[in-house]
Amino acid sequence: LSKNRFGELPEEVTEFPFLEKLHLYHNAIRVIPETVVMLQSLSYLDL
Template sequence: LSKNKLSELPSEITRFTALDKLNLYHNRLVSLPEEINQLCHLTYLDISRNQLSVLPAYHCKLPLQVLLVSHNRLVSLPEEINQLCQLIELDASCNQLSHLPIQLGDLQHLEALNLRKTFWLNCQEVL
């Protein structure tokens, strides 16, 4: 569904409960519906290059291994991010993060963290 100028996620997407990869790259999304949690096998989510200012905590209930949220308008990451216990890669580059949650340090399987061109005030507690 990448590069389709979507302003909202079609509700029909939740019918694909076996879906393990969802690419919503380069659309016009300002939010994602809570119903996305019905995609209980989703391990890869690319929501890069959209217009998201918030990454809701309910996304942290998915079994994601890869979460790509670069080039949005995010000002924070949810404290519940540590619930993504299978997460291997997080790309939050090119956002406007004001801080990083201390819980980010709890991600034991995280191998790749991209924060380039991301502005933040205080990430000392994570490091």
């Protein structure tokens, strides 16, 4: 999801609880929502 100019984390991402890596660099995300805790398998987050 990198290089998409997102201003916030797309809520649909939380529909993938087994997601292990999430690349979000080159976006305009300023706040990580509390719903990110639903990604219990997430071990790598690149902002």
